[in-house]
Amino acid sequence: MTSPCVLVVDDEADLRELLEMALIKMGLDVDSAESLNAARRQLTAKEYALVLTDMRLPDGLGIDLVRELAGSSKSTPVAVITAFGSADNAVAALKAGAFDYLSKPVGLDQLRTMVSSALRLGAAGGIAGVSESARIEQPSLRLLGQSSAMQHVRTQITRLARSMAPVAITGESGSGKELAARDIHSQSVRADKPFVAVNCGAIPEALMEAEFFGYRKGAFTGANEDRDGFFQAANGGTLLLDEVADLPLAMQVKLLRAIQERKVRKVGATSEDPVDVRLISATHQNLAECVEKGKFRQDLYYRLNVIELHLPALRERKDDITLLANGILRRFAAPGQPIVLSPQAQLALESYPFPGNVRELENILERALAFANDGVIEVEDLVLKSAKPVPIQGNPMPNSEQALALQVNEPPKTPAVAPDAKESPPVDIQDWQTAASPEDLPASLPDYLDEVERKIICRALEKTRFNRTRAAEMLGISFRQLRYRMQRLAIHEPE
Numbered sequence: 139m140t141s142p143c144v145l146v147v148d149d150e151a152d153l154r155e156l157l158e159m160a161l162i163k164m165g166l167d168v169d170s171a172e173s174l175n176a177a178r179r180q181l182t183a184k185e186y187a188l189v190l191t192d193m194r195l196p197d198g199l200g201i202d203l204v205r206e207l208a209g210s211s212k213s214t215p216v217a218v219i220t221a222f223g224s225a226d227n228a229v230a231a232l233k234a235g236a237f238d239y240l241s242k243p244v245g246l247d248q249l250r251t252m253v254s255s256a257l258r259l260g261a262a263g264g265i266a267g268v269s270e271s272a273r274i275e276q277p278s279l280r281l282l283g284q285s286s287a288m289q290h291v292r293t294q295i296t297r298l299a300r301s302m303a304p305v306a307i308t309g310e311s312g313s314g315k316e317l318a319a320r321d322i323h324s325q326s327v328r329a330d331k332p333f334v335a336v337n338c339g340a341i342p343e344a345l346m347e348a349e350f351f352g353y354r355k356g357a358f359t360g361a362n363e364d365r366d367g368f369f370q371a372a373n374g375g376t377l378l379l380d381e382v383a384d385l386p387l388a389m390q391v392k393l394l395r396a397i398q399e400r401k402v403r404k405v406g407a408t409s410e411d412p413v414d415v416r417l418i419s420a421t422h423q424n425l426a427e428c429v430e431k432g433k434f435r436q437d438l439y440y441r442l443n444v445i446e447l448h449l450p451a452l453r454e455r456k457d458d459i460t461l462l463a464n465g466i467l468r469r470f471a472a473p474g475q476p477i478v479l480s481p482q483a484q485l486a487l488e489s490y491p492f493p494g495n496v497r498e499l500e501n502i503l504e505r506a507l508a509f510a511n512d513g514v515i516e517v518e519d520l521v522l523k524s525a526k527p528v529p530i531q532g533n534p535m536p537n538s539e540q541a542l543a544l545q546v547n548e549p550p551k552t553p554a555v556a557p558d559a560k561e562s563p564p565v566d567i568q569d570w571q572t573a574a575s576p577e578d579l580p581a582s583l584p585d586y587l588d589e590v591e592r593k594i595i596c597r598a599l600e601k602t603r604f605n606r607t608r609a610a611e612m613l614g615i616s617f618r619q620l621r622y623r624m625q626r627l628a629i630h631e632p633e
């Protein structure tokens with residue numbers, strides 16, 4: 139059996155030899171070329187498992203080779219070697235379709251990691267001789283939807299899965315960004331390694347560094363043993379930075395460094411450890427605007443946003459609504475008890491704008507199941523936004539709806555009936571003065587603030603009949619932030 143062959147393109151004899159030796163030690167065959175033109179000739183004559191090219195060559199730039207191969211029917215992965223500190227080149231190469239990049243001086247460990255990934259990509263099928271279209275046919279594993287917009291997303295995912303380039307996933311809350319990230323990971327050569335999703339908005343700032351990079355025993359009070367962070371947990375795999383716009387500026391600096399160096403330092407450690415992590419970020423915010431407002435560092439934005447994947451809102455792909463709804467109902471239904479939508483309910487869903495996207499659809503259907511008779515969901519069971527919310531406390535209501543009343547570990551002292559958010563005062567501060575110290579100050583500010591927060595969240599949940607997507611929207615926070623706050627404040631939906 140012949141070994142896979144790597145083409146090394148570099149005009150510096152020393153570096154070429156170093157690379158050749160390292161690759162031969164890995165059991166690979168190596169050809170080399172000193173210029174772009176020589177590389178082109180060799181690529182025409184032979185199939186390579188990987189091309190490793192320097193950026194600066196006597197007759198042009200390595201990135202030209204990247205573009206040529208990306209635009210050809212060949213699917214040979216190309217990695218570029220960039221000069222020390224030239225982050226711009228690395229980003230440009232990834233954008234042009236490079237599989238990955240290495241910075242000078244080339245670390246042999248990094249070289250080995252990168253080459254192994256590229257060769258696994260070949261083994262997974264498609265490096266040599268398989269056409270682009272054949273690879274694109276590979277279905278997405280989780281994202282349902284047959285609309286042309288979703289088909290386009292799936293095509294992009296399949297392409298993105300074949301590179302190490304950082305991907306920034308944009309789209310409204312609940313549109314499937316995390317699912318898309320999981321699909322990129324599952325279709326990549328990293329599929330058998332961990333996928334770690336981090337909600338950047340849910341980690342207290344003081345713990346962030348330790349959570350991301352881990353810590354050494356004794357680094358701070360309570361650090362009783364060494365612990366890995368998200369980067370180490372995702373080593374070899376993919377790290378999803380969800381709600382990335384919520385990262386505080388101080389953490390953004392540390393993250394940028396980790397991405398550039400591909401190394402992390404545990405809190406309390408003196409040395410850095412290499413990590414091999416593919417980064418995907420997601421946000422429902424406009425990150426470019428956050429950069430303009432000074433809330434997000436431009437350099438980090440630039441590093442994370444190498445390739446953008448946009449998830450269309452559900453209302454922009456109405457064709458998918460019924461298919462998604464049926465998929466969700468199949469998931470929710472008890473075995474042997476199928477649940478279907480009445481034709482009117484189907485129509486109502488198709489004309490609903492879904493501000494909370496697929497998550498809201500899930501929410502609506504989950505709730506509708508409680509009201510459905512004989513396995514059929516009718517329009518009124520959907521309780522779509524235009525329908526008037528039913529008052530929850532203080533007014534008589536049918537028994538089935540009483541089940542929707544809130545259950546909170548420590549119920550608010552006053553009935554939390556909200557006639558209308560616009561009319562009601564934000565929070566009745568008077569309530570809290572009963573628990574206040576003689577100086578008219580709360581006995582504990584954190585407890586006081588928690589109670590205020592609990593009251594507001596409960597009010598939003600009541601108004602939306604416990605639809606967390608809509609409640610989050612009303613409160614101007616993301617679904618995940620609401621979920622996190624509900625967990626923290628022990629607010630539960632009734633059984």
Ligand SMILES: Nc1ncnc2c1ncn2[C@@H]1O[C@H](COP(=O)(O)OP(=O)(O)OP(=O)(O)O)[C@@H](O)[C@H]1O
Nearest residue numbers: 281282310311312313314315316317422496497617
């Ligand atoms: N195309 C789809 N097919 C099937 N399920 C989907 C699809 N898109 C989203 N979902 C489901 O909708 C819910 C929300 O999806 P996901 O968490 O991926 O959204 P998100 O865009 O990351 O949300 P957020 O911005 O709030 O983090 C999940 O339960 C997911 O399974």
